[in-house]
Amino acid sequence: MRYRLALLLTALPGLAAAQRQRPAARGAASITIADVQRRIAIIADDSMLGRATPSPQLDAVAAYVAGEFQRFGLKPGGDSGTYFQHYPLEVLRFDPESSTIRITGRTPGMWRGGQDVLLVEGQPLAGAAAGPAVVITGSADAGGTLDSAGVAGKIVFLAYGPGLNAIAAKVLPLRPLAIVLVAGFPDSIWARLPGHEVSVSVRNPSAEGGPGVPAVFAVRTATAGALFAQGGVSVDSLRAWGDRPLAARSLTGVTLQLDVRSRMQHASAPNTIGILEGSDAALKKEYVLVTAHMDHIGTPSAGEGCTPRGADSICNGADDDGSGTVAVIELAQAFASASERPKRSLVFMTVSGEERGLWGSGYFADHPTVALADVIADLNIDMVGRNAKDTVAVIGREHSNLGGTLDSVAAAHRELNIKPVGDLWPQEGLFFRSDHYNFAKKGVPILFFTTGLHPDYHQVSDSPDKIDAEKEARFARLVFYLGLAVANTAQRPRWNPDSYKRIVGGGN
Numbered sequence: 380m381r382y383r384l385a386l387l388l389t390a391l392p393g394l395a396a397a398q399r400q401r402p403a404a405r406g407a408a409s410i411t412i413a414d415v416q417r418r419i420a421i422i423a424d425d426s427m428l429g430r431a432t433p434s435p436q437l438d439a440v441a442a443y444v445a446g447e448f449q450r451f452g453l454k455p456g457g458d459s460g461t462y463f464q465h466y467p468l469e470v471l472r473f474d475p476e477s478s479t480i481r482i483t484g485r486t487p488g489m490w491r492g493g494q495d496v497l498l499v500e501g502q503p504l505a506g507a508a509a510g511p512a513v514v515i516t517g518s519a520d521a522g523g524t525l526d527s528a529g530v531a532g533k534i535v536f537l538a539y540g541p542g543l544n545a546i547a548a549k550v551l552p553l554r555p556l557a558i559v560l561v562a563g564f565p566d567s568i569w570a571r572l573p574g575h576e577v578s579v580s581v582r583n584p585s586a587e588g589g590p591g592v593p594a595v596f597a598v599r600t601a602t603a604g605a606l607f608a609q610g611g612v613s614v615d616s617l618r619a620w621g622d623r624p625l626a627a628r629s630l631t632g633v634t635l636q637l638d639v640r641s642r643m644q645h646a647s648a649p650n651t652i653g654i655l656e657g658s659d660a661a662l663k664k665e666y667v668l669v670t671a672h673m674d675h676i677g678t679p680s681a682g683e684g685c686t687p688r689g690a691d692s693i694c695n696g697a698d699d700d701g702s703g704t705v706a707v708i709e710l711a712q713a714f715a716s717a718s719e720r721p722k723r724s725l726v727f728m729t730v731s732g733e734e735r736g737l738w739g740s741g742y743f744a745d746h747p748t749v750a751l752a753d754v755i756a757d758l759n760i761d762m763v764g765r766n767a768k769d770t771v772a773v774i775g776r777e778h779s780n781l782g783g784t785l786d787s788v789a790a791a792h793r794e795l796n797i798k799p800v801g802d803l804w805p806q807e808g809l810f811f812r813s814d815h816y817n818f819a820k821k822g823v824p825i826l827f828f829t830t831g832l833h834p835d836y837h838q839v840s841d842s843p844d845k846i847d848a849e850k851e852a853r854f855a856r857l858v859f860y861l862g863l864a865v866a867n868t869a870q871r872p873r874w875n876p877d878s879y880k881r882i883v884g885g886g887n
């Protein structure tokens with residue numbers, strides 16, 4: 380492989396140019412199909428349990444990346460002379476056995492967690508909270524409006540069944556205190572719902588708080604029926620799906636007190652950072668950042684949306700973003716083994732918490748271990764092992780002259796047969812959905828590489844056998860040549876001024 384690539388390069392026009400490229404070719408040739416396959420198999424193995432943030436398996440992958448960085452001779456770029464930057468997290472464990480919903484009204488009562496009521500998802504308030512109860516009747520298709528006064532701060536009952544999502548989409552923006560799904564399941568299905576056991580929710584105290592999903596509980600139809608009768612509402616009115624307009628009906632005189640018991644533990648999650656110092660005395664103080672996220676959504680108990688299929692309950696995340704993590708490792712190796720170092724320094728970073736809300740990159744952007752003003756570009760790689768053999772989508776290419784640099788690099792390396800194309804999924808808002816966004820917001824020009832979405836996205840079937848390692852190796856070589864061009868360029872990459880105004884704000 381290596382030999383053949385060297386031949387291709389010397390066949391390019393211009394002997395001098397070819398000779399200059401030779402040391403680079405040695406770096407590119409260190410990126411091999413076998414390496415990509417081997418590393419994907421390690422990172423996305425079932426034993427890694429889908430690398431949820433935080434988890435011991437995520438820590439194991441972070442340590443694996445750090446070990447490779449060290450082997451390649453990279454300098455530690457994390458905290459206190461290590462390859463790791465840890466950011467703090469709070470892990471809340473909700474205990475159904477001691478959690479209750481108390482009913483005050485004409486007939487006071489109590490629902491016990493894990494028996495009468497299940498906490499099925501969402502971010503319940505730690506501790507107690509009380510609110511009046513309302514029942515949403517009717518169908519989202521039949522017109523009618525819900526106003527904030529009828530829903531905000533209230534405990535909202537919805538029927539579980541067809542049309543639920545459309546109704547929830549109208550209810551959630553109005554900020555209910557909690558949602559209770561009234562479910563007419565037989566007991567055999569009830570027993571399989573989440574919420575019977577301790578559930579875990581992870582918070583990032585350093586991330587900007589957004590409106591999370593409120594606590595979502597489930598109760599049986601009979602249990603809800605007894606409560607509704609007190610408030611003068613028939614439980615059957617919930618089932619009038621198709622014909623009546625949407626309405627919020629108060630359960631008069633009924634207040635519910637949620638007492639959700641939880642234990643909070645302090646935890647942390649890692650970013651792994653290695654630095655290859657540049658060769659130019661002045662320019663080595665500037666950096667090209669190469670990033671990917673090493674976390675994924677774990678198993679169903681991680682609460683990140685992994686759904687079991689048959690006997691398989693591990694969301695391996697081979698493509699998302701095992702593929703990007705492998706690309707960053709391979710790129711670190713390529714730059715470290717090229718016989719000439721680029722002028723500027725390179726920072727290789729694999730982050731975590733991406734799936735929970737771009738947490739690791741957000742923490743680095745707020746607590747950078749090299750000055751962000753000296754980071755001239757971020758090349759971010761997320762999901763690059765699937766789909767068409769000969770293309771990669773490059774998101775954000777219109778925002779700076781990095782897009783033009785990429786086009787010339789791709790044109791000079793047609794042997795790689797990877798064509799950079801624009802955003803193939805504009806409706807998906809991909810620019811906001813991976814780690815580069817945290818750097819773009821702070822003024823760092825970025826390119827985001829992805830081979831895009833597929834039916835295995837966030838499924839247990841995103842497994843190592845589906846990765847096209849041959850394509851990924853060619854893609855990684857393209858990013859290697861691009862990184863080299865950017866690290867050696869005389870002028871720092873420049874934002875398109877309109878994009879800068881829109882994404883970063885202010886003037887440029």
Ligand SMILES: [Zn+2]
Nearest residue numbers: 699700734837
């Ligand atoms: Zn993902």
